[in-house]
Amino acid sequence: MQTLRFESPIIGISPCKDNFVVGTENDGIFVASSNTYDIKLQIPLPSQLVPTGPPVFSKDGDFIWLQTGKSIQCIKPVQNAQFKQIDFDYQIKNVYPHSDRVSVVAVLENKEIRIARADENANPISFGPLSENESIISVLFYHRKAYIVIDAPKPYIQILDAQTFAKSGEIMLPNRSSNIYTAVSSEFGVVIIWSDGYWTRYTEGESDAISDGKVIAAQEYKLMQSHLACSCQDSVHIYDLKFDAELQKIENPSQHICLFSNKIVITQDRVVHIRDWRGVKPTTSLSLIGSCSKQKPREELVLQIQYDDDMKHPTTAPVSQETAVFNIKSLRHAVESVMEDKFVSSDARQTALELAEKEEETDLRELAKFQLLTTIPYSSVVRAIENKSFDTASMMLKKVEPLNSEQVVHLIRLLMSTLKENEVVLTHLITQPHNDSVLQGAITSLTAQEADSLLQFLSVIIRSRRQWKDFEASLTALDSATRWSRIIISSHLTGLALENYTTGLKMVQSELRNEQDRIHSAGNCWAILKNITGDKKSDAPPSFMYIVEKLQIPE
Structure with missing residues (x-):
C-alpha cells in the first residue's frame, strides 16, 4: 500500500485512465498516478475561488472541472494552468462528465440540467426544470444516451439523446420502502442503488431490470465494468454484480474511492491510500x-x-x-x-x-x-449471429450470461428468420438450461405462427437426435425439445387451433409417439439379450448399440 498525505482535508477524487485528481479545501487540486504512486501536478486555486464540490476529470483527461457556487471552473491540467469560468443563474448541486469526453453536465438548484463546454459559455441545451415533488439523483451516460435518474412518487429514468437532450424513452423504477440513494454506470449498464443496498441493472433497449441484488449500504459507490466498490466508514467492499457476490473486503476507513483495473484509491480525511485489489485478469x-x-x-x-x-x-x-x-x-x-x-x-x-x-x-x-x-455478453452473441459466425455463436451460447425473456424471444426470432443457416445455433439455444419463468415469458411472447414454426423445428430435433453420436447430448436434446414443446402447447393451444396453425403440433405428437415405440423396442431387446447364455455369450457384440444394430431393433 502506498500513501499520499495532504495538509488540507480532501473533498473528492475523480479518475481518468491511470490518473486521478484530488480536490482539497484550501490547497487547490492535485493530479496523481495510480501506477507510480506520486503527484504529477499541483494546481493552486485563486484566493477568491472556494470549491463547493469535488473535482471532475473529463472523459479524455484534457480538462478538470470544479464547481464553485453558481459557476464551474474549467482547468487545463498543465503547469501555470488558466481558469475559465462558466456562470449559471442558480447554485450548482452536482457536476457529471459528459460522454463527448470534453464537456460536463451541471445539475442546478432549480432542478434543471445544463451542458458546459470548455470552448464556450453555458450551452443553451438543457433539460428541466422538474416539478416540486421530483429530484435528480444522477446523470449518467450509456451507449450514446443520457440517463437521468429521477426520484419521485413513482421513480423513473428519463432517457435523452446525449447531444440534443431530446427525449427518447422512459423506464419506470420499482416502488420500494427505501429511497433511491444513487446511480452509477459503465459498459455493464445503468445500476440504480437504493439506500438499503438493493440494486437493479438496466441496459439499452430494456424497460425491465436485467438483474438485481444486494450490496452493503455505503456512503459512496463506484462502478468499473461489473465491479462495484462500496465506501463505508471502516472498510471498502468490492462486489461482482454479474454474480451478485462479494469479491473482496478491504479493512481501510474511507470517505471517497476510485477503482482501477487492479488498483483502488481510498481517501480518509487528509490521506490517500493506493492499494492493490484482486482486479480483473487479462485473460479474455x-x-x-x-x-x-x-x-x-x-x-x-x-x-x-x-x-x-x-x-x-x-x-x-x-x-x-x-x-x-x-x-x-x-x-x-x-x-x-x-x-x-x-x-x-x-x-x-x-x-x-x-x-x-x-x-x-x-x-x-x-x-x-x-x-x-468465461461468461459471454448477450450482445456479443447477437453480433456473432448477425455476422454469420455460426460456429462462434454456438460456442458463445454455452457460456452466455443469464438471459431474460426479451433476450430469449429476440434470439428465437433472429435465428428463425434464416432457419436454414441457423439450425445448429437454434438447437444450442434450445438445449441451454433456461430458467422456467424466463422460458415461459419468452414463449408467451411468440405469435401463433411463430409457435407453429418452432414446434416444427422441435419435432426435427426429436427425430434427428437419434442419429447423434454423443449419447448424453442426444438425451439432453430430447429433454429440452420435450420441455419447450410442452410450454408452447400449454401457452398457445387455443391460438394454434383458432388460427389453424396445427402442422407443428401434429409433427411433435407424431415424433413423441415414435419415442414411445422405441422404448418398447428397447424392452424387447433386453429380453433377447437375457437369453444369450452359455456358448452364445462369445457371440455377443461388445456394446449395446452394436447388439441392437445386429438384431435390427431401433436403438
Whole structure:
C-alpha cells in the first residue's frame, strides 16, 4: 500500500485512465498516478475561488472541472494552468462528465440540467426544470444516451439523446420502502442503488431490470465494468454484480474511492491510500472459448449389463467413462479443468463440486472471477449471429450470461428468420438450461405462427437426435425439445387451433409417439439379450448399440 498525505482535508477524487485528481479545501487540486504512486501536478486555486464540490476529470483527461457556487471552473491540467469560468443563474448541486469526453453536465438548484463546454459559455441545451415533488439523483451516460435518474412518487429514468437532450424513452423504477440513494454506470449498464443496498441493472433497449441484488449500504459507490466498490466508514467492499457476490473486503476507513483495473484509491480525511485489489485478469472469454473448442480424444465407453437377483428382469445399464486424469491444485484449476474439457468424467465433476463446497480449501472469489472471464455478453452473441459466425455463436451460447425473456424471444426470432443457416445455433439455444419463468415469458411472447414454426423445428430435433453420436447430448436434446414443446402447447393451444396453425403440433405428437415405440423396442431387446447364455455369450457384440444394430431393433 502506498500513501499520499495532504495538509488540507480532501473533498473528492475523480479518475481518468491511470490518473486521478484530488480536490482539497484550501490547497487547490492535485493530479496523481495510480501506477507510480506520486503527484504529477499541483494546481493552486485563486484566493477568491472556494470549491463547493469535488473535482471532475473529463472523459479524455484534457480538462478538470470544479464547481464553485453558481459557476464551474474549467482547468487545463498543465503547469501555470488558466481558469475559465462558466456562470449559471442558480447554485450548482452536482457536476457529471459528459460522454463527448470534453464537456460536463451541471445539475442546478432549480432542478434543471445544463451542458458546459470548455470552448464556450453555458450551452443553451438543457433539460428541466422538474416539478416540486421530483429530484435528480444522477446523470449518467450509456451507449450514446443520457440517463437521468429521477426520484419521485413513482421513480423513473428519463432517457435523452446525449447531444440534443431530446427525449427518447422512459423506464419506470420499482416502488420500494427505501429511497433511491444513487446511480452509477459503465459498459455493464445503468445500476440504480437504493439506500438499503438493493440494486437493479438496466441496459439499452430494456424497460425491465436485467438483474438485481444486494450490496452493503455505503456512503459512496463506484462502478468499473461489473465491479462495484462500496465506501463505508471502516472498510471498502468490492462486489461482482454479474454474480451478485462479494469479491473482496478491504479493512481501510474511507470517505471517497476510485477503482482501477487492479488498483483502488481510498481517501480518509487528509490521506490517500493506493492499494492493490484482486482486479480483473487479462485473460479474455474468447481465448478461453478457443481452448475449449479444441478437439480432444474421447475416452473409452464401458457398458455394464446388470440383472435383478431373480435374473428375470434386466436393470438399466450405466454407461460410464474411464476415470479421467484430474489433478486438482486449487478451485480455480478445478473449475478451469471442468470448463475446458467437455469429456471430463462425471466423477471428476463431482470431485470439483465437493471441493468448491469446502470453505477451508477454497476461495469462492476465485470461482466468481473465473466465471466472470468465461461468461459471454448477450450482445456479443447477437453480433456473432448477425455476422454469420455460426460456429462462434454456438460456442458463445454455452457460456452466455443469464438471459431474460426479451433476450430469449429476440434470439428465437433472429435465428428463425434464416432457419436454414441457423439450425445448429437454434438447437444450442434450445438445449441451454433456461430458467422456467424466463422460458415461459419468452414463449408467451411468440405469435401463433411463430409457435407453429418452432414446434416444427422441435419435432426435427426429436427425430434427428437419434442419429447423434454423443449419447448424453442426444438425451439432453430430447429433454429440452420435450420441455419447450410442452410450454408452447400449454401457452398457445387455443391460438394454434383458432388460427389453424396445427402442422407443428401434429409433427411433435407424431415424433413423441415414435419415442414411445422405441422404448418398447428397447424392452424387447433386453429380453433377447437375457437369453444369450452359455456358448452364445462369445457371440455377443461388445456394446449395446452394436447388439441392437445386429438384431435390427431401433436403438
